[in-house]
Amino acid sequence: MKTVRDLGEFGLIRHLAKRIPRAGDDCAVLPGGGLLTCDPVIEGIHFLPETPPRAVGWKAMARNLSDIAAMGGTPRYAVVSLGLRPTTTVRWVCELYAGMRAVAVQFGCEIVGGDTAHVRHEQFVVVTLLGQADRPVLRSGAKPGDVVFVTGPLGGSFASGKHLRFTPRITEARWLVQHCRPHAMMDVSDGLASDLQRLSEASRVGFNIVSCKIPIAPGVAAARRAAGSSSFRRFTEAPLHHALTDGEDFELLFTVSPRRAKLARQRFYEIGRVIPQPVVLLDGVPLTAKGYDHFAQRR
Amino acid sequence: MKTVRDLGEFGLIRHLAKRIPRAGDDCAVLPGGGLLTCDPVIEGIHFLPETPPRAVGWKAMARNLSDIAAMGGTPRYAVVSLGLRPTTTVRWVCELYAGMRAVAVQFGCEIVGGDTAHVRHEQFVVVTLLGQADRPVLRSGAKPGDVVFVTGPLGGSFASGKHLRFTPRITEARWLVQHCRPHAMMDVSDGLASDLQRLSEASRVGFNIVSCKIPIAPGVAAARRAAGSSSFRRFTEAPLHHALTDGEDFELLFTVSPRRAKLARQRFYEIGRVIPQPVVLLDGVPLTAKGYDHFAQRR
Numbered sequence: 006m007k008t009v010r011d012l013g014e015f016g017l018i019r020h021l022a023k024r025i026p027r028a029g030d031d032c033a034v035l036p037g038g039g040l041l042t043c044d045p046v047i048e049g050i051h052f053l054p055e056t057p058p059r060a061v062g063w064k065a066m067a068r069n070l071s072d073i074a075a076m077g078g079t080p081r082y083a084v085v086s087l088g089l090r091p092t093t094t095v096r097w098v099c100e101l102y103a104g105m106r107a108v109a110v111q112f113g114c115e116i117v118g119g120d121t122a123h124v125r126h127e128q129f130v131v132v133t134l135l136g137q138a139d140r141p142v143l144r145s146g147a148k149p150g151d152v153v154f155v156t157g158p159l160g161g162s163f164a165s166g167k168h169l170r171f172t173p174r175i176t177e178a179r180w181l182v183q184h185c186r187p188h189a190m191m192d193v194s195d196g197l198a199s200d201l202q203r204l205s206e207a208s209r210v211g212f213n214i215v216s217c218k219i220p221i222a223p224g225v226a227a228a229r230r231a232a233g234s235s236s237f238r239r240f241t242e243a244p245l246h247h248a249l250t251d252g253e254d255f256e257l258l259f260t261v262s263p264r265r266a267k268l269a270r271q272r273f274y275e276i277g278r279v280i281p282q283p284v285v286l287l288d289g290v291p292l293t294a295k296g297y298d299h300f301a302q303r304r
Numbered sequence: 305m306k307t308v309r310d311l312g313e314f315g316l317i318r319h320l321a322k323r324i325p326r327a328g329d330d331c332a333v334l335p336g337g338g339l340l341t342c343d344p345v346i347e348g349i350h351f352l353p354e355t356p357p358r359a360v361g362w363k364a365m366a367r368n369l370s371d372i373a374a375m376g377g378t379p380r381y382a383v384v385s386l387g388l389r390p391t392t393t394v395r396w397v398c399e400l401y402a403g404m405r406a407v408a409v410q411f412g413c414e415i416v417g418g419d420t421a422h423v424r425h426e427q428f429v430v431v432t433l434l435g436q437a438d439r440p441v442l443r444s445g446a447k448p449g450d451v452v453f454v455t456g457p458l459g460g461s462f463a464s465g466k467h468l469r470f471t472p473r474i475t476e477a478r479w480l481v482q483h484c485r486p487h488a489m490m491d492v493s494d495g496l497a498s499d500l501q502r503l504s505e506a507s508r509v510g511f512n513i514v515s516c517k518i519p520i521a522p523g524v525a526a527a528r529r530a531a532g533s534s535s536f537r538r539f540t541e542a543p544l545h546h547a548l549t550d551g552e553d554f555e556l557l558f559t560v561s562p563r564r565a566k567l568a569r570q571r572f573y574e575i576g577r578v579i580p581q582p583v584v585l586l587d588g589v590p591l592t593a594k595g596y597d598h599f600a601q602r603r
Contacts, residue, residue: 006393006394006395007394007395008394009388009389009391010391017394017420020398021401021508025415030417032417035380035381035434038348039434041383042383043342043417043418044385045420047421047422049424050421050423051421058324081334082338082340084332084341085342086342086385086430088346090308090310092307092308093308093375094307094308095305095310095319096306097318115332116321116324118341120342121313121317121325122307122349123346124346124349124426125425125426126424127423127425129428131344133340133342133430134384135334135340207479298475
């Protein structure tokens, strides 16, 4: 029988989404512009047993804030589900909450409740956010001719520790909605290559990305050291490979009409154009590099 | 350093709730009457590896619907976070969703999205519900002289399998809000003894419960067989002990003014009275039996 691993994370989500009409974006959009999203953070996957609990809390909350940002929305309320081992210290849990609260209050979001339960092995944190967007920006609105942007440099997020202390792009997203009216937007969580693919599917368009325009994060140097020379095998230009596939960048990927691109260029990184053919090209050649898949990796 | 186990589940929640002003009820109440709640369901605790996935889904959704019922609310939207092992079959996940959907649609609730991630050991399901209540019923409103009720018989829920197929008391709660205006309400999830204690703390009142009036579920017979004679040691009347402490009953516990009690008596089980002293009495004697605590047990 087919397993979750056979289908892969995106295959599974696609399979489930057939019966969930509102799924397919970073948040579910409710009537009246409500946004609802939840995202699990799991020990051994998203953080390590030795990760400072304040950083775990920050990440668990910031990931969800990033999903609200990706819709051009404002976060409002959060609830938190914790799976804790009985031997975990109360101090650890308090630090976790302090981390969640620290990033939530920055963006006017209030933690209003939650629940805890016992686990034997991996601890987990599931934050659910309720937000609001008057004009939610979906993944499905990219139009041929649009200019493609990212809000910041990509790659090396795990190696540099950025994945534990990134700032969700709430402020940038609201500025964008006000001034540039992006046609499509999502956050880069699984790697630019993979997320471009998903934006392409949702909008039924393609992209031509210019490799030398992709901003590469300083963390990529650390990632290359950590990987040794192995990453050279897969890609001629290893830093670019990291920027395309490392994931957990939590920058925004968006498209705007050429008319509004000038304003966006003053603040963000232009990386390419939207094309009518539903294919992702890098310098005119189909891009095959893949991002992070929860179930397909770790064979 | 103090661990989660030292503090116990309720101690931990009390500790955290100090900094979460809206916490302390079955759901967080948002301005405008919005209700937000989330509840984890974990393999090995709330279900077993061999539990049919449809039943796991039903339970994960129904527990949350029960929290909305406990506020006298109407459920609207759900998001789902899954922690899955890569070897889990796609069929298992689809059945899980079928179970969630089956109970959600009964009460007009729509699953609008979610996320999945990889776990190595225990799988989990976290459902978050957004609901609405025009006049939310809190835990804090019980008044001395009120009559205390439960919506159904208690005990033996694990042994009988009721915990996997119970009907959340949404319909009953809405009827109650319309006709009896309950002063305080919560769902019985950790056992009547423990939940009376929590209602007592929230309302700063006490209860005098009449033991022979507590309705005992048919499942208690199965629970006693499963427990052998061991439960006799702790309580002279073992069936009553089960009804007080087994937990996962998901019936509603509520108080109404004596004037409105007549109507409630036609449908539900009267079990005692609210008293001004902040103590839970059983037939006039302080009740010491305890319900389920996630962290304190399993030493």
